[in-house]
Amino acid sequence: MVIHLKDISLRREETQILKNVSWDVEPGEHWAVYGMNGAGKTALLNMLCAYYLPSTGDVEVCGHVFGKSVLGDELRRKVGIVSAGVQQMLRQDDNTFEIILSGAFASLGLYEKVTDAMRDRAVGILHDLNAYHFANQPYEVLSQGEKQRALLGRALMGEPELLILDEPATGFDFIAREQLLDTIQTIAEKDHGPSLVYVTHHVNEILPVFTNILLLKEGRVFAAGKTTDLLTSETMSDFVGMPVEITWQNERPNMTRK
Ligand SMILES: Nc1ncnc2c1ncn2[C@@H]1O[C@H](COP(=O)(O)OP(=O)(O)OP(=O)(O)O)[C@@H](O)[C@H]1O
Numbered sequence: 001m002v003i004h005l006k007d008i009s010l011r012r013e014e015t016q017i018l019k020n021v022s023w024d025v026e027p028g029e030h031w032a033v034y035g036m037n038g039a040g041k042t043a044l045l046n047m048l049c050a051y052y053l054p055s056t057g058d059v060e061v062c063g064h065v066f067g068k069s070v071l072g073d074e075l076r077r078k079v080g081i082v083s084a085g086v087q088q089m090l091r092q093d094d095n096t097f098e099i100i101l102s103g104a105f106a107s108l109g110l111y112e113k114v115t116d117a118m119r120d121r122a123v124g125i126l127h128d129l130n131a132y133h134f135a136n137q138p139y140e141v142l143s144q145g146e147k148q149r150a151l152l153g154r155a156l157m158g159e160p161e162l163l164i165l166d167e168p169a170t171g172f173d174f175i176a177r178e179q180l181l182d183t184i185q186t187i188a189e190k191d192h193g194p195s196l197v198y199v200t201h202h203v204n205e206i207l208p209v210f211t212n213i214l215l216l217k218e219g220r221v222f223a224a225g226k227t228t229d230l231l232t233s234e235t236m237s238d239f240v241g242m243p244v245e246i247t248w249q250n251e252r253p254n255m256t257r258k
Helices: 041-048 073-078 084-089 096-105 116-128 144-157 174-189 233-240
Strands: 003-012 015-025 031-034 056-061 079-082 162-166 195-200 212-217 220-226 244-249 252-257
Touching (some): 003 041, 015 212, 015 220, 041 056, 041 195, 096 144, 116 144, 144 174, 174 195, 212 233, 220 233, 233 244
Parallel strands (some): 031 195, 079 162, 162 195
Antiparallel strands (some): 003 015, 212 220, 244 252
């Protein structure tokens, strides 16, 4: 099991952030996580990366049972994450190649010995992500789309079992977003690649590879299952609390207000 959450609750100060959350992700599955602002998506991701421990319930991520084994670097090597939080922590003057290489160490800079095999792998990733032409550019001068590809490369360098993408297309123009989604689709289709968890506010970003969806509302699982079963006008009207219509075009959903 890539993710196994059983009856999780998470409390911070006086706030009950997650309530009775159960969720299983099997190897090879790709999931979208959809919810409104404040639904608890970031809190859920922070728990998968062991930044938060649940107040009650069981958590297992990539074979690590929280509370039983020593977490930290070993778990973080198996879980890649692309998020605004990681973006802010990077050294802004490192170039794309260095950022990707640093993913080999689950560290935020290059402090350990880089081998030729690591260099070769990073070059392969640069090619896969169509990022070779900005390999020598410092992170701070990259466009949003390029930054996100650098982060994706860094996450892939660690050969993760689970790759979490937290609203990766936020602030992107149409072309940059579609290019990023193409890259994500390619990663998802690779044999022996990581399971993907894609967190978004926009149903239109849910690519056909995300065959499963978790609908999170006010800290609870509203529904979890097959995307095609749950992304219907009826379920989504219930979920958002207003009449909406879901339409599909080229296997991509759209949601509009009725
Ligand atoms: N450390 C904390 N202490 C207290 N409350 C918190 C803490 N972290 C999150 N919360 C609260 O938990 C709720 C869920 O927050 P979270 O950031 O997980 O939502 P989200 O679904 O990621 O929202 P968004 O889509 O806006 O990013 C919010 O009401 C937030 O204020």
